Amino acid sequence: MTDDTPWLDAHEQHAWRSWLAVRAELSPVLNRELQADVDISLSDFDVLVQVTESDEGRVRVAALAEALRWDRSRVSHHVTRMSRRSLVVREECDDDGRGAWVVVTPEGRDAIERAAPGHVRAVRRLVFDALSPDEVRTWAALTDKVLARLRADEA
């Protein structure tokens, strides 16, 4: 690893620091608000979105993992924790004896319904109120480019 690596130039460094800061500061705020409102975490919220968005109100573990880009192990642990709090339950899968459904409970449905409006409000307040409609489009386009690069690299 010889050091022929160009360090980041001033603009890149600026962009990078700014990204790191938003990254470090945004989620904790959203998390705390969710926790205070409805006593669920951002991760719980994300899982509940996936599960409730499917008709049937149930999703396979692998599908959940792919949608959230979590690994299966993380999904499994998280589902265990959520089912301890009765937000979801596991059910076995008839089609595939190895498989498992993650099924939302009435409590889970209730939680996400109570959480969603406040969460959306918070996202709007913390992010989109800072940007004009044009800026939102630009920001999305650039973030997409980074995402595409990232996914190309992972493959």
Added chain:
Amino acid sequence: MTDDTPWLDAHEQHAWRSWLAVRAELSPVLNRELQADVDISLSDFDVLVQVTESDEGRVRVAALAEALRWDRSRVSHHVTRMSRRSLVVREECDDDGRGAWVVVTPEGRDAIERAAPGHVRAVRRLVFDALSPDEVRTWAALTDKVLARLRADEA
């Protein structure tokens, strides 16, 4: 909490999903590369940057917390873990009997020097290679706006 909340429009939703995806996918990759290269985590790296950038090679816990926007408790736990691996040590502070210095060790210095070039290369590869110089500036400006909004809200 009446539901007079406008849901996100299509562009906002797009931006938000894209942000979430980058957020979820970028750090794990950087983390794994650091871990594989030099066996330190991104958090270790961030702490080491702060500590080695100060002359003296030492920083107060509170200063570290503010620079990284971590809470003191997190800093304290992390320093404990890092000192178990001899990357830093705690030293008591003469000026202020309550205080503590976090001091980088030769091992810590060595680790970050070995880690930095690869890490920069990874950031460049995963992020900046996706964007033109102009786009980097635009992206930074927009991220800054969000950051400013976020910080205004926290206060």
Added chain:
DNA sequence: GCAACTTAGGTGACGTGTCAACTATTCCCC
């Protein structure tokens, strides 16, 4: 029809992050 392989998911150990409570010092101000 059975051995080798792949896939779905779970588990345990351990590192990480958060919150609330605690101790020890310093500050302030009477």
Added chain:
DNA sequence: GGGGAATAGTTGACACGTCACCTAAGTTGC
């Protein structure tokens, strides 16, 4: 100078994430 408030930092409990490994069920090919 002494007593209460603020500040620096640590700790313990517990939620979260990752890795390596495990089991059980499905798949393939002979």
